[in-house]
Amino acid sequence: MSVDSEILDLTHVDRTLAQQVTPGRWEKMLSCIQCGTCTASCPAAHAMDLSPRRMWRMVQLGMTEEVLQSKSIWLCSLCYNCHVRCPRGIPLTETITRLKELAIERGIVSAPQSGAFYRTFAEVMRRYGRMREVEFMARYFLASNPLAALGFARLGLTMLARGKIGLELPRWGGKGRLDHLFRRVAELEAKK
Amino acid sequence: MRYLFYPGCSQEGTAREYRDSTLAVLRAFGAEVEELEDWTCCGASVAPVMSNLLGLALPARNLALAERQADGRDVLTVCSACYTNFRRTAATLAADRALHDKVNQALEVENLTYRGTATARHLLDILANDFGPEAIRARVQKPLDGLTVAPYYGCQTVRPYSPYDNPQRPTSMLPILEALGVKVHRHPREAACCGTSLLMTKPEVGLTMAGSVLAACEGADCIVTVCPMCHMNLDAYQDKVSRMLGRTVRIPVIHLPQLMGLAFGLPQQFLGLQRHITPANVTAKGAKEALLASFGLI
Numbered sequence: 414m415s416v417d418s419e420i421l422d423l424t425h426v427d428r429t430l431a432q433q434v435t436p437g438r439w440e441k442m443l444s445c446i447q448c449g450t451c452t453a454s455c456p457a458a459h460a461m462d463l464s465p466r467r468m469w470r471m472v473q474l475g476m477t478e479e480v481l482q483s484k485s486i487w488l489c490s491l492c493y494n495c496h497v498r499c500p501r502g503i504p505l506t507e508t509i510t511r512l513k514e515l516a517i518e519r520g521i522v523s524a525p526q527s528g529a530f531y532r533t534f535a536e537v538m539r540r541y542g543r544m545r546e547v548e549f550m551a552r553y554f555l556a557s558n559p560l561a562a563l564g565f566a567r568l569g570l571t572m573l574a575r576g577k578i579g580l581e582l583p584r585w586g587g588k589g590r591l592d593h594l595f596r597r598v599a600e601l602e603a604k605k
Numbered sequence: 606m607r608y609l610f611y612p613g614c615s616q617e618g619t620a621r622e623y624r625d626s627t628l629a630v631l632r633a634f635g636a637e638v639e640e641l642e643d644w645t646c647c648g649a650s651v652a653p654v655m656s657n658l659l660g661l662a663l664p665a666r667n668l669a670l671a672e673r674q675a676d677g678r679d680v681l682t683v684c685s686a687c688y689t690n691f692r693r694t695a696a697t698l699a700a701d702r703a704l705h706d707k708v709n710q711a712l713e714v715e716n717l718t719y720r721g722t723a724t725a726r727h728l729l730d731i732l733a734n735d736f737g738p739e740a741i742r743a744r745v746q747k748p749l750d751g752l753t754v755a756p757y758y759g760c761q762t763v764r765p766y767s768p769y770d771n772p773q774r775p776t777s778m779l780p781i782l783e784a785l786g787v788k789v790h791r792h793p794r795e796a797a798c799c800g801t802s803l804l805m806t807k808p809e810v811g812l813t814m815a816g817s818v819l820a821a822c823e824g825a826d827c828i829v830t831v832c833p834m835c836h837m838n839l840d841a842y843q844d845k846v847s848r849m850l851g852r853t854v855r856i857p858v859i860h861l862p863q864l865m866g867l868a869f870g871l872p873q874q875f876l877g878l879q880r881h882i883t884p885a886n887v888t889a890k891g892a893k894e895a896l897l898a899s900f901g902l903i
Binding site: 437456457459460487488490491492493494496497498506507510511513514517524526527530531534535538542543544545546547550553564568571572575576577578579590591593594595596597598599601602 | 814
């Protein structure tokens with residue numbers, strides 16, 4: 414399907430994706446006029462394989478696979494520039510978060526480092542209730558690319574010397590501080 | 606003034622000096638600050654991606670604790686990511702009764718109920734509006750004349766929730782800086798994103814974004830931030846940014862309450878200036894002395 418048609422009839426397109434990622438506000442998503450303010454405002458657009466403007470057209474058209482496969486959603490830094498500037502008032506930044514959630518749910522993670530980042534962070538959060546920065550970094554590099562840790566080694570030593578980080582022993586077993594809440598949320602999500 | 610303080614995870618680790626200097630400055634104003642008991646992570650940018658409900662339940666857990674402890678006090682946040690999560694949760698649940706109920710079903714396991722009455726506020730909002738330039742000027746012991754400061758707000762400090770400032774062209778730091786006696790270096794990246802959330806997963810993109818902010822601030826003696834994530838990203842990766850740009854970029858990055866503490870003449874142990882990665886002058890005898898010397902204080 415071409416996404417560059419000059420005139421597009423959105424009456425009969427598959428709305429599933431728009432409904433999934435802008436719950437309760439999908440009509441707003443369909444009101445995107447392709448002005449490109451989002452792309453022009455995005456500090457990471459230069460690195461994206463799919464510009465935000467194109468991506469919103471594809472969401473309108475229900476092109477789920479293509480959108481979830483794109484690396485663009487993993488390049489959103491949540492700066493909310495597009496969100497505050499969108500002339501249609503579409504909550505674009507939060508819609509990208511929903512696209513990430515959908516991609517993880519379907520096991521489509523075109524950016525494996527991002528997948529490792531989110532999984533590891535959530536695991537440390539569940540276990541201790543609060544982030545432990547050093548343990549998170551160690552686990553993240555182990556889960557993604559241990560060699561990349563070398564690039565951060567010198568900084569890590571400087572931070573240790575300045576007292577910016579300390580070393581804490583990880584706790585492997587036992588109950589996590591937020592086990593109950595994570596479990597209850599998962600149960601409630603399963604019912605939806 | 607009385608506040609309930611939600612520090613956020615970085616305030617126990619990499620940004621302890623931000624917490625210490627914030628508390629010292631608020632104490633200097635005579636404010637009463639009490640830490641939220643049993644607080645947990647707000648979920649950062651991660652929980653909302655793992656699950657929409659988790660991304661609301663984690664901030665709501667802390668807001669519910671605040672409602673129990675706060676008796677109407679505002680919740681003080683110093684991290685713009687925590688601030689945004691609390692504001693987003695409050696706004697989302699206020700507009701969606703069914704989702705609000707569902708979040709409370711989740712919070713049952715913590716014996717908590719979120720009512721929707723707690724208000725999270727950013728440190729910048731509190732400094733600019735609860736205290737303001739007059740109160741600040743009245744406490745200045747050592748005016749920072751001759752120092753040129755580049756203000757940096759970052760993204761989530763003012764976007765999308767900024768009841769106190771313009772989300773695209775913020776100015777709330779200006780009266781504070783002027784009250785401290787510094788010269789302000791205005792630049793086009795004051796509310797741009799520093800790229801911190803991409804630093805681990807897409808370093809080349811994150812560093813490009815940090816580099817554009819640092820380059821815009823060149824010419825100032827230091828950058829002043831109001832978010833621990835911005836601070837870390839701008840302070841810690843200047844070597845990598847320099848390699849990327851092919852020239853040396855070196856500029857100290859200071860938390861706003863540290864700058865205020867210097868001007869108020871607060872003791873060094875409350876300010877933690879020696880903990881930063883980029884000192885004022887890397888060749889000087891010690892980071893702290895060099896920074897103070899650059900401020901004309903020793």
